[in-house]
Amino acid sequence: KQEVTQIPAALSVPEGENLVLNCSFTDSAIYNLQWFRQDPGKGLTSLLLIQSSQREQTSGRLNASLDKSSGRSTLYIAASQPGDSATYLCAVPKGGSEKLVFGKGTKLTVNP
Amino acid sequence: EAQVTQNPRYLITVTGKKLTVTCSQNMNHEYMSWYRQDPGLGLRQIYYSMNVEVTDKGDVPEGYKVSRKEKRNFPLILESPSPNQTSLYFCASRPIGGLGYTFGSGTRLTVV
Numbered sequence: 519k520q521e522v523t524q525i526p527a528a529l530s531v532p533e534g535e536n537l538v539l540n541c542s543f544t545d546s547a548i549y550n551l552q553w554f555r556q557d558p559g560k561g562l563t564s565l566l567l568i569q570s571s572q573r574e575q576t577s578g579r580l581n582a583s584l585d586k587s588s589g590r591s592t593l594y595i596a597a598s599q600p601g602d603s604a605t606y607l608c609a610v611p612k613g614g615s616e617k618l619v620f621g622k623g624t625k626l627t628v629n630p
Numbered sequence: 631e632a633q634v635t636q637n638p639r640y641l642i643t644v645t646g647k648k649l650t651v652t653c654s655q656n657m658n659h660e661y662m663s664w665y666r667q668d669p670g671l672g673l674r675q676i677y678y679s680m681n682v683e684v685t686d687k688g689d690v691p692e693g694y695k696v697s698r699k700e701k702r703n704f705p706l707i708l709e710s711p712s713p714n715q716t717s718l719y720f721c722a723s724r725p726i727g728g729l730g731y732t733f734g735s736g737t738r739l740t741v742v
Contacts, residue, residue, distance in 0.1 A: 550730065552730045554733070559718075559736075560735065560736065561720060561733050561734055561735035562720065563733075564733070567729065607673075609731075616661055616678040616680060617663075618665075618673075618722075620672050620673040621672070622672045
């Protein structure tokens with residue numbers, strides 16, 4: 519059974535700080551991993567998708583890495599801004615199905 | 631603009647009154663899914679569809695129905711809503727080929 523864990527559950531940092539969000543999964547037989555951002559009461563915005571053959575993906579100030587063998591992914595946010603405040607979710611497809619298994623998310627607050 | 635559109639965004643209804651939440655995507659995606667999000671439980675899949683007329687149950691299908699008569703539409707039907715179906719609902723779609731999901735903006739449903 520695939521389980522996804524995100525640590526920490528909440529994180530508060532001052533503006534400008536570089537930070538790392540962690541995601542771990544129990545079944546390494548995944549074909550991709552997706553990071554999302556969710557603003558309060560809003561939908562999920564896809565940030566980065568890493569295929570199983572890739573080690574990392576970058577988009578602007580965001581960099582996501584994937585280590586399948588250890589069952590881990592990290593989302594690195596450089597030079598954080600108050601507008602980055604949101605909940606960040608990682609998700610992996612459950613093997614052989616169309617189900618995405620989500621972590622519970624990390625709630626990030628960037629203080630001005 | 632490529633998107634997944636859900637309607638309505640907010641809905642308050644009474645127990646037992648049938649309702650439908652619509653979902654439409656304009657990206658010609660084959661796969662579509664419905665999720666519900668609840669505090670402490672995270673996102674859980676309700677139903678998914680791999681193409682027209684092909685649907686299957688997710689983790690929490692009880693009390694819900696879906697149909698996929700056209701590729702672009704995937705409505706979620708609650709025949710007899712109950713208060714435990716009060717939740718935030720998301721529709722999502724993705725193309726064949728291991729690419730990531732695009733999510734709608736969500737429907738906040740309250741059943742009283």
